Amino acid sequence: MKTLGDLLLRxxxxxxxxxxxxxxxxxxxxxxxxxxxxxxxxxTPEIAEAIKSIPKAKRPFYFEFSTNEKVAAxxxxxxxxxxxxxxxxxxxxxxxxxADTCGNCQTPLKHAPVIAYDRRQVSDIPPIRTEIxxxxxxxxxxxxxxxxxxxxxxxxxxxxxxxxFRVKSQSVYFNNYSNPK
Numbered sequence: 238m239k240t241l242g243d244l245l246l247r248x249x250x251x252x253x254x255x256x257x258x259x260x261x262x263x264x265x266x267x268x269x270x271x272x273x274x275x276x277x278x279x280x281t282p283e284i285a286e287a288i289k290s291i292p293k294a295k296r297p298f299y300f301e302f303s304t305n306e307k308v309a310a311x312x313x314x315x316x317x318x319x320x321x322x323x324x325x326x327x328x329x330x331x332x333x334x335x336a337d338t339c340g341n342c343q344t345p346l347k348h349a350p351v352i353a354y355d356r357r358q359v360s361d362i363p364p365i366r367t368e369i370x371x372x373x374x375x376x377x378x379x380x381x382x383x384x385x386x387x388x389x390x391x392x393x394x395x396x397x398x399x400x401x402f403r404v405k406s407q408s409v410y411f412n413n414y415s416n417p418k
Contacts, residue, residue: 241290246297258283265324270298272316272323274309277302284326304337304347370401 244253245263255263261284265273275285288300303309306327313325338345374388393402400408 241287242292242295245287245291246295256283259287261326262287266297269322270324271321272313273298273300274303274312274323274325275301276304276306276309276327368401 241259244251244255245259245266273288277285285302288296301309301312303312309325309327313323316323337347372390372394374390376388377386378384379386
């Protein structure tokens with residue numbers, strides 16, 4: 238019976254039912270990913286377990302558990318900046334950032350007790366997909382007298398190009414309510 242590691246490293250195409258996170262590892266291998274990092278506190282154990290099922294000597298990429306999410310992201314970013322396809326996985330879109338050494342005396346803080354947490358969050362608008370609705374009317378010439386007859390555009394479509402209701406609403410909101418004075 239083949240191991241999960243053998244299955245993930247198979248060169249020929251195959252059809253197999255695997256968990257989604259295991260499929261992510263297979264996709265990283267097929268894509269030619271070279272550097273993968275993570276934080277061991279991550280609730281994505283299936284990805285790490287799938288990676289660990291490949292013997293270290295046979296892994297087609299470098300893999301590390303970093304000291305925290307920030308370091309994991311920095312490892313992947315550094316690899317990407319240097320032209321290496323990289324991936325990072327951890328629990329969410331936030332980062333738990335731990336101080337590595339004391340800011341006063343430089344003592345390592347690896348085993349220091351956590352006495353409190355401070356949090357900050359960023360709110361953002363997801364990318365907006367422009368939705369364009371085109372309107373076209375027929376202009377017909379009367380076969381009897383030659384008069385041009387136009388169909389009618391909807392009443393709210395008064396110009397050849399204009400902003401829709403949602404764009405206008407957001408503009409009013411941002412102009413009047415989100416501008417602190």
